[in-house]
Amino acid sequence: MAETTSAPASGPAPTADSVLAGLDPEQRQVATTLQGPVCVLAGAGTGKTRALTHRIAYAAHSGAYVPQRVLAVTFTARAAGEMRTRLRDLGVAGVQARTFHAAALRQLQFFWPQAIGGTLPSIVEHKATLVADACARLRLQADRARVRDLSAEVEWAKVMLVDVDDYVREAAKTGRGEPGGLDLATVARVMRTYEDVKADRGVIDFEDVLLLTVGILDERPDVAAAVRQQYRHFVVDEYQDVSPLQQRLLDLWVGGRDDLCVVGDASQTIYSFAGATPEHLLEFPRRHPGTTVVKLVRDYRSTPQVVGLANTVLSQATGAHARARLELIAQRPPGPAPTFTAYDDDVAEATGVAARIAKAVRAGRPAREVAVLFRTNGQSQALEQALADAGVPYVLRGGERFFSRREVRDAVVLLRGAARAQAPGSELGGEVRDVLSSAGWTERAPGATGAVRDRWESLQALVMLADELAVKRPGSTLSDLVTELDERASAQHAPTVDGVTLASLHAAKGLEWDVVHLVGVSEGLLPISFADSAEDVEEERRLLYVGVTRAREEIHLSWAGARTPGARATRSPSRFLDAVLPGAGSVPGARRGPGQAGQGGSRAKTKTPAKCRSCGTLLSSGAERKLGRCDACPPTYDEAVFERLRTWRSAVAKEASVPAYVVFTDATLTAIAETAPTDTTALARVAGVGPAKIERYGQQVLDLLAQPD
Template sequence: MTDAPFGEAPSESAPSGSAPSESGPLEPASLESAPLESAQSLLEPLDPEQRAAAEALRGPVCIVAGAGTGKTRAITHRMAYGVATGVYEPTEVLALSFTTKAAGEMRERLRRLGAPNVQARTFHSAALRQARFFWPTVYGTEFPEVVQSKFGLVRNAAGRNGLRSLDAAVVRDLAAEIEWAKVSNVDPSSYPDVARARGREVAGLDRGQVAALMVSYEDLKREANRIDMEDILLVTAAILADDERIAARVRSQYRWFVVDEFQDVNPLQSTLLDLWLGGREDVCVVGDPRQTIYSFAGASPRILADFTTRYPDAQRIELVRNYRSTPQVVAVANAVFPSREREGGTVRGRPLQAQNSPGDPVRYLGHSDEPAEAASVADDIVSLHRAGMPYREMAVLFRINAQSEAFEEALGERGVPYTLRGVAGFFDRAEVRQAVTLLRGAARSGQHASDGTLVGECGAVLAGLGHTLSPPTGAGEARNRWESLNAIVSMATDLAADDPQAGLTELVADLERRAATAHAPTAEGVTLATLHSAKGLEWDAVFCVGMHEGMLPSVHADTPEAVEEERRLFYVGVTRARRRLSISWARARTVGGRQSRGPTRFLDPLLPSDHPARGGGQTPRPKKRTAAALESLEPADRALFDKLKQWRTETASAAKVPPFVVFQDATLLALVEHKPSDDRGLSAVPGIGAAKRERYGAQVLALLAEG
């Protein structure tokens, strides 16, 4: 036989001549092709729930698989059992995953189980082969070139819409927003309303501008005869929906479908799956509603939740025996969610049942500041390694990229090798390299762009990179970039506290020392990773760090749905641990800073009753002092604060520096509270030194007098 025209190519381990012919569907395999005792042996290694899943070969099946419950084992044994019993012809089975690594792991397991010709591929690779095969027939032309990166096209589209000076991070966020809109079936005309309803923003850009940019992006692609990765799915879906003959050929090729990580399916992938099925019901989905953490990319917990609604006769099987973690870790995982609470219209799943021997208690550690937290974690890692645990079996997990720097430095100081996953090393990031270069140049020139303080000088230099006092709206690359630059401001703050005479020269030297300390990562080292990039992985020891309110849940989680997604992200983090789990937070960002942070609310049901963070009751939810004080101001004083803030904005704009270089919010609040009437009174206000009195004193006193 020849290679399948539009099906998946067989795995490399498959014997030649095992792919289906071009003439049509294969004949069913005879029952004699697999001895019954061989089929039964495939069920022997499985627990009762996994065995029930493996034996559910026909009709719609929904497998809810909790963390560490052996879902890959269950579905690969299910497919192999179907082949061994003759129910499945291997080349008529299509197993779908989301990463090439996961697909490769399934193929390897299927090969070892005696089913090497089952097709295991990603949605994109399965769709691409079909689209390439049928494109010339449908459109009469060669298949277009697939765009590997949207960056250039998005930047050009921005230029067509008068947005020529966008930062690279904003361009990447726009590319991500285009991907979200396409996989969510949101066209440019409806984008502004949908984005507004769902609270989606791209670095403060007007939603109408984003929609117009999307139109220009599509125009540019057509002019260049190119398609992007989302178009592969769209084109395949369009061909199948518009041509029944082609759809019939594809459906004759694939009869049985298995979808791994179904909680991550987006609406476009769900539509394509429906078209492949063509009204048939021989589909098995496996997923965990507690691990839906990619809503920002189009995934929705409702797609998995609605499966049994769409298929009322579907078998629902829950895998609950956790083989990964100690009972102590499993208890934490079970406590993250209220028992049997409903999410998206369906029960999340039964509590996990630990299968391993007891281990060490889970630790909950609050630290005075982030450097102290990083030092404690690094010391624990050194101790574990000395006790025999390999570095590669340990991981430090955090919410956002900018949190990695303190841990890179702490590990580097102790000579501990590490590797970064899903995040570049702090001093390797483009914005950080640019910042250090500009700071070095400013230090050499000796020119002062602000009030002469180190923090002011640092802020003025970083303003040249677009850094501001307030973070950009929304999440994404623009926010990550801001956090990286803001981390440098925090380093300047720490240095100024240690050495009031320090200037830019000393700051640059400190940054270079930090960069040298955080040596090049190695493959055998401790893993540093974001919570998102840790999904699907596991280690003997896991340190979930920076777990304070405002970081997790993120400040952007301003709806109940967004908070629940953050809760699921926390669940993913704690369930990565096999033997040891440590959860920590810092009460302040910098050394000597105001210790106002409390642990994440997700720890409320977990912290021991006598833990210091409880303060005799529920975990506190501290407000920033400025925000709380503003709420208590009389109307006249609030108007005066707003007047001072407007003056600060205008002054900073004229000087081309961030507003905090002029005065911080706390200083403006102190001015309103004390209302100094002369230079002597100004000198008593925190944050107003001699240089600022000389530069701004007269204007401030005039504004206060008017107020």
């Protein structure tokens, strides 16, 4: 079951001490804490993959771990491939770094003959056909949307460990509604019939791989013992995304031992619809007594301006996740201020964003370092058209896999053949350019768009990968490049293609760019219209946070008042921007985009820890800092004053036809009532009261505060 990676790069062999060099104190603590359970709470951009891979490398080079006894689990093939690449560069071979499903499938294939007998059934890649057949057997209409919804419900029930017999009760308890427009009892019948269809065809689905592995490990002590003997040390990345089914599998792998390191961030939980829950992360220290908890909060990815916006977005969060949020501390020099731009309609927004990107690309910004992120895939069409019209190349993330493209497969065949005849001492980059020239690659990008440009970009990505390999591992040959490509193809770890990335916020998780444009940041899109519970809305807030933290240098947020040109503007900016739009005073260096009123940018300032004015304890959340007191201390405002402010806010909001929070949020209103400022200077010190609010409402608020009770 063990996996072997290729030999490490040439040059001085890494040592235990050299592996620790360059780590910050918290990362070093992660890397050197090799005994007992470890829980790493790692914010976005804080170097968690670096800490994890250096932990494994340090353990291997110091002799504490045998690499073949380490199982590192993550959630995407790309992340697993990146982890293997980093470990190889650190001189560690033999570690198995895989997704939950890939690791389970290897074990299932290995143990199936002895545990079950015969050959493992084939795995269906998509459920749609089987679900449609199940509906047909039950004489239910099954259009594409219904089949998609029912397929998702089948997956949800399995990853949540909900048996078909218990489905109606559990689905009702968790408010699943009517999947596919069917009542829960009918959905349960579809699920039973779906299992019959699978049995008749002799196939299993994606979730069955985990369920069957769990079943074998649970029922066969000899198999469980063999797996635990093979793997003694476990590392789990993105632990906030673990489902109950994956947690059950992990428990069986570990078998009650404590050599387990988990890494995650509750504020990046955005896959609850797929069964992900951060409760396993948040409860880890309680379930594993003696856990070492390490927090990574130094953000090396983004500028202080981007980090400030990300922190502010989360500062208004509520619920259990909010208590676990990490306040990021930027480590990079200051950069451009975030921009906030309103457009008349979606077409105008797409055109405006494309024009801004085209200008940046002409000025020398690589297109591959720019991304446009959106909430729903349906938003991409206008953006694709606008970028095409502007002559900007783009890549739609979620399309055909890189290594499945015909030109890539043909190029790899050519490189493999050339590797057999390569002369010693040849320069890798030049050799690759010569080989790929016969496949249509040119030094200059073609002027054409469409398929011609797509083909060139695929080949250019291979050229760039060769250049990167030559720098990272001097002396690399064509054979080394082919080996690298084979490993990346197996992990679907594609090289970067030179085009602007278009992606949904969900698909952008785990990626980063120099410049990020977040479009459609309006009510109904973010949060999405069907987010009708407080829990759902908070997940939408976390989705925005994930989007913001993808940016290294620049972040641009925009929204449109209407969907189509000429339509009445009915959309308003997302409520998640409430703390940053009024005067932009809550974000260091924030400013408005073109055509909007607002204040100029300013440099990010170092914040000193805030303390509760009542008990003196440090304030941990944005809401507490805004109020100036901790949640444990009682309010200190006069009830009559607070009610006057609330009544006034309601009247102002009604007159302006805007939600009340656009005037002042509840937290800001409470802070005003508690601090009772007597002049505009004091009022301006209240978080959430920027210059624009002072100009618009300042005197009215002061008059209300001055009224006798």
